[in-house]
Amino acid sequence: MSNETDWMSIIEGLLFVSPTPVSVEKLKAVLGSLTLSEIRDYLRRLQSVYEERRSALEVREIAGGFQIYTRPEFASWIGKLIENRPARLSCPALETLAIIAYKQPTSRAEIESVRGVDSQKAIRTLLERGLIRVLGRKDVAGRPLLYGTTKRFLDHFGLKDLSSLPSRTELEEMDLGKEA
Numbered sequence: 001m002s003n004e005t006d007w008m009s010i011i012e013g014l015l016f017v018s019p020t021p022v023s024v025e026k027l028k029a030v031l032g033s034l035t036l037s038e039i040r041d042y043l044r045r046l047q048s049v050y051e052e053r054r055s056a057l058e059v060r061e062i063a064g065g066f067q068i069y070t071r072p073e074f075a076s077w078i079g080k081l082i083e084n085r086p087a088r089l090s091c092p093a094l095e096t097l098a099i100i101a102y103k104q105p106t107s108r109a110e111i112e113s114v115r116g117v118d119s120q121k122a123i124r125t126l127l128e129r130g131l132i133r134v135l136g137r138k139d140v141a142g143r144p145l146l147y148g149t150t151k152r153f154l155d156h157f158g159l160k161d162l163s164s165l166p167s168r169t170e171l172e173e174m175d176l177g178k179e180a
Contacts (some may be wrong), residue, residue: 007034008042008049012068021065021155063154064161089125096122097131101153101165105135105146123147131156 014030015022027039034042043066047059056074059066070078089097096119099111111119126132130152137143154161166174 007031007038008046011039011042012046015059015066015068018067021062021067021151023065026065060158061160062158063151067155069158089129090122092117092119093122093125097126097149097153100126100132100147101149101162104148105138106148107138107144107146109144111147 010031011027014027024036024039024043028034028036031039043059049055050058056070057068058071060069062069092115095115096111099114100106103110103114108119108123111123123132126147127134130150132147132153133150135146135148138146149162153159159165
């Protein structure tokens, strides 16, 4: 290939067909002759092309890779087309997930001390959906399991990494982080 547009189109096609974020290293393994730096450059150019076109699509860096998404401002239109919506998380599951995301690694007992209620069902749901995983065991009596989030969690919530989570100050500004 000699044409830069061809490489960018190939990368776009790879991102389009992948159901999960594609790492730069995985793209390198597929493309072969391009360097990691060249691949990153084509990804940046592709992002710029979408922005300049004011496309309904965007290339996001998510969970250690890149993926094509629709822009949030088109969600209502897309929602009209798609009838099978993914199952939503219950409030207890979301609350449990937030605690794990901010306090990881954390044990069930630590989660329950924050929530004040049994969290076994919520933890099981989050494990089944692949949003959390067991990271190991805490080095205390009883050796409880420690939980943390997964790449699927980052992907599901559109986060580049855990540092993309809102800070306590940002949550308070949205009236979400205040003590009850």
